[in-house]
Amino acid sequence: MRELTPTTTVSAREAFGIDTDLMVPAFEQAEEHVPEVDPAYLFDHDTTLALLAGFARNRRVLVQGLHGTGKSTHVEQVAARLRWPCVRVNLDGHLTRLDLIGRDTVVVEEGRQVTRFVEGIVPWSLQRPVALLLDEYDAGRPDVMFVLQRLLERDGKLTLMDQSTVLRPHPAFRMFATSNTVGLGDTLGLYHGANRLNHAQLDRWNIVTTLDYLEPDREVAIVTARVPELADRGDLVRRMVEVAALTRRGFAAGDISALMSPRTVITWAENIAIFGDIATAFRLTFVNKCAQDERELVAEYYQRCFDDELATPAARPA
Ligand SMILES: Nc1ncnc2c1ncn2[C@@H]1O[C@H](COP(=O)(O)OP(=O)(O)OP(=O)(O)O)[C@@H](O)[C@H]1O
Numbered sequence: 001m002r003e004l005t006p007t008t009t010v011s012a013r014e015a016f017g018i019d020t021d022l023m024v025p026a027f028e029q030a031e032e033h034v035p036e037v038d039p040a041y042l043f044d045h046d047t048t049l050a051l052l053a054g055f056a057r058n059r060r061v062l063v064q065g066l067h068g069t070g071k072s073t074h075v076e077q078v079a080a081r082l083r084w085p086c087v088r089v090n091l092d093g094h095l096t097r098l099d100l101i102g103r104d105t106v107v108v109e110e111g112r113q114v115t116r117f118v119e120g121i122v123p124w125s126l127q128r129p130v131a132l133l134l135d136e137y138d139a140g141r142p143d144v145m146f147v148l149q150r151l152l153e154r155d156g157k158l159t160l161m162d163q164s165t166v167l168r169p170h171p172a173f174r175m176f177a178t179s180n181t182v183g184l185g186d187t188l189g190l191y192h193g194a195n196r197l198n199h200a201q202l203d204r205w206n207i208v209t210t211l212d213y214l215e216p217d218r219e220v221a222i223v224t225a226r227v228p229e230l231a232d233r234g235d236l237v238r239r240m241v242e243v244a245a246l247t248r249r250g251f252a253a254g255d256i257s258a259l260m261s262p263r264t265v266i267t268w269a270e271n272i273a274i275f276g277d278i279a280t281a282f283r284l285t286f287v288n289k290c291a292q293d294e295r296e297l298v299a300e301y302y303q304r305c306f307d308d309e310l311a312t313p314a315a316r317p318a
């Protein structure tokens with residue numbers, strides 16, 4: 001990594017298209033850990049401001065929200081535009097303390113086998129100008145999460161017990177996380193594998209921002225930006241977003257147990273481009289993921305928005 005601290009600034013208005021005069025520190029050159037810029041990405045005002053506070057003012061920012069709303073990609077795309085190196089770690093249930101901290105490993109040096117401590121992703125990032133993104137934060141195992149406890153404090157140092165060393169964070173080290181739940185475990189029945197979070201740890205996140213479902217206009221804009229084949233079919237995309245909104249309302253009312261995320265709508269749009277047929281693509285993208293006895297209701301949502309019958313396998317004549 002050539003530059004050690006940000007040496008330039010970018011205008012948040014120009015880089016992210018959000019309404020603010022904020023100038024944010026950035027790097028001049030992109031190195032290999034900087035995520036690739038996605039030119040079609042549309043930034044959410046509040047989420048982006050929260051993330052920019054994280055980068056500019058060294059705040060620990062947790063982005064929470066339902067699945068497929070753009071949490072992980074928001075962090076990456078903000079980092080991409082600031083040319084800030086960013087490393088994403090998925091905190092799945094199998095990640096161990098040793099994966100994060102490091103372990104003694106046998107290596108060959110000058111033809112001899114020797115044991116060396118190979119640092120894990122946390123000490124590695126901590127000593128560099130890197131934004132560490134802890135993705136799926138609520139899926140992490142509670143014992144593993146305690147490794148992170150002290151790092152969440154400003155200037156939190158990391159003690160490597162086996163090495164008897166204390167690591168100081170690099171001035172441009174940053175930490176972000178995304179989660180589907182707010183630390184209470186899976187209250188919706190949607191996020192199997194989400195753990196309850198320790199509140200002493202949750203308390204250490206300086207900023208918690210929520211990215212749930214978006215305004216219909218924004219969702220339409222995101223889908224058409226993602227799937228240019230549908231760019232001139234705004235009316236179709238609007239109806240698709242309406243179907244998704246109905247599934248979300250149906251879910252909130254307890255009528256169905258699955259809902260369409262913005263990611264599902266994007267996938268549906270991509271599948272329309274592949275199959276050339278709206279209804280077929282809808283069945284293959286979403287209906288087949290729903291419980292058998294809920295498919296009729298989902299077909300009704302489709303019928304309401306498209307004014308067209310959706311033949312579900314259950315409804316088809318034998
Ligand atoms: N604002 C946006 N502009 C363009 N594309 C977006 C936007 N938000 C989301 N997307 C697209 O939607 C998809 C889902 O985004 P992402 O993976 O970031 O969601 P997530 O909130 O992290 O989901 P999960 O909770 O399942 O991890 C991606 O393909 C992403 O490119």
Ligand SMILES: [Mg+2]
Pocket residue numbers: 071072073135136178
């Ligand atoms: Mg994600």
